[in-house]
Amino acid sequence: MRARVFVTLKPSVFDPQGTTVAEALHTLGYPSIRDVRQGKYFELEIDAASAEEARRLAAEAADRLLANPVIESYRIEVEAAARPEMVR
Amino acid sequence: MKFAIVVFPGSNCDHDAHYAAEHVLGQQAELIWHKDTSLRGADAVVLPGGFAHGDYLRTGAIARFSPIMQEVRRFADAGGPVLGICNGFQVLLEAGLLPGAMLRNASLHFHCEHVHVKVEQTDTPFTLMCPSGRLLKIPVAHGEGNYYAEAEVLVRVEKNRQVVFRYVDSSGQRTAEANPNGSLNNIAGICNEGRNVVGLMPHPERACELALGSADGLVLFESVVKAVTEGAFAASR
Numbered sequence: 001m002r003a004r005v006f007v008t009l010k011p012s013v014f015d016p017q018g019t020t021v022a023e024a025l026h027t028l029g030y031p032s033i034r035d036v037r038q039g040k041y042f043e044l045e046i047d048a049a050s051a052e053e054a055r056r057l058a059a060e061a062a063d064r065l066l067a068n069p070v071i072e073s074y075r076i077e078v079e080a081a082a083r084p085e086m087v088r
Numbered sequence: 089m090k091f092a093i094v095v096f097p098g099s100n101c102d103h104d105a106h107y108a109a110e111h112v113l114g115q116q117a118e119l120i121w122h123k124d125t126s127l128r129g130a131d132a133v134v135l136p137g138g139f140a141h142g143d144y145l146r147t148g149a150i151a152r153f154s155p156i157m158q159e160v161r162r163f164a165d166a167g168g169p170v171l172g173i174c175n176g177f178q179v180l181l182e183a184g185l186l187p188g189a190m191l192r193n194a195s196l197h198f199h200c201e202h203v204h205v206k207v208e209q210t211d212t213p214f215t216l217m218c219p220s221g222r223l224l225k226i227p228v229a230h231g232e233g234n235y236y237a238e239a240e241v242l243v244r245v246e247k248n249r250q251v252v253f254r255y256v257d258s259s260g261q262r263t264a265e266a267n268p269n270g271s272l273n274n275i276a277g278i279c280n281e282g283r284n285v286v287g288l289m290p291h292p293e294r295a296c297e298l299a300l301g302s303a304d305g306l307v308l309f310e311s312v313v314k315a316v317t318e319g320a321f322a323a324s325r
């Protein structure tokens with residue numbers, strides 16, 4: 001089972017990297033892209049019997065390691081898609 | 089007295105701290121690998137600067153799970169003096185031994201330069217030989233030293249007098265220009281509520297001899313020697 005974990009800075013936290021990317025985009029002629037927030041994306045391959053179990057494990061991983069709760073929040077998507085060897 | 093200096097894979101100021109403790113101060117110092125599970129009777133612990141585990145994921149995020157960190161936590165909880173320098177400070181934040189977190193420097197630049205910090209608190213084991221308000225000229229070398237804490241945490245940290253070091257200019261004024269990384273309230277270093285755990289971004293161990301451009305950092309190490317020798321801030325065993 002695959003879980004996708006999106007880690008982003010909390011809205012209250014200043015994101016110097018995102019701001020710099022936004023400025024670069026403005027320089028490239030995209031003034032309509034007003035703001036950029038940079039985050040992290042993880043794909044977890046999980047041996048789990050159910051999507052619920054996969055989600056629980058991914059959340060535990062995010063709580064303990066993938067995200068720092070002081071500055072970051074996260075969102076999880078679980079995909080029950082077959083792994084390549086399981087495709088018939 | 090004896091210093092334990094923890095070596096993570098990627099630590100690169102471990103030998104600087106060892107040199108300061110052993111050669112400059114004439115104390116015992118032992119390098120302790122992060123997979124060890126004993127601090128071997130040390131009286132003070134230093135988490136040195138560097139890039140533990142390559143700074144992968146976040147600075148200090150993986151190092152906090154190293155086996156030795158359980159011992160460091162136990163030692164800190166028992167009142168023992170712990171100093172986190174630069175990456176070591178980041179490890180203490182990730183481990184929750186100090187409040188807050190580090191963000192990328194506001195400028196996005198890696199800052200490597202001498203800065204001035206004001207010692208605001210002298211009732212920690214690492215500053216007790218400093219007159220309050222003393223300016224120290226010591227180097228910073230980091231890309232992620234932009235101290236952040238949620239508003240209510242920041243208020244508490246200030247109210248509890250946990251800001252030990254603050255970036256100031258050479259005349260001691262707290263200005264935006266004197267802040268190398270965008271840290272909230274020009275915070276360069278803090279302590280825990282018990283005041284025995286101190287973390288700071290600047291590198292006192294790199295400023296322990298005049299040949300290095302400044303010996304202002306030595307007072308942190310002299311202070312902890314005095315603290316331990318006089319029985320203040322000793323870990324209860």
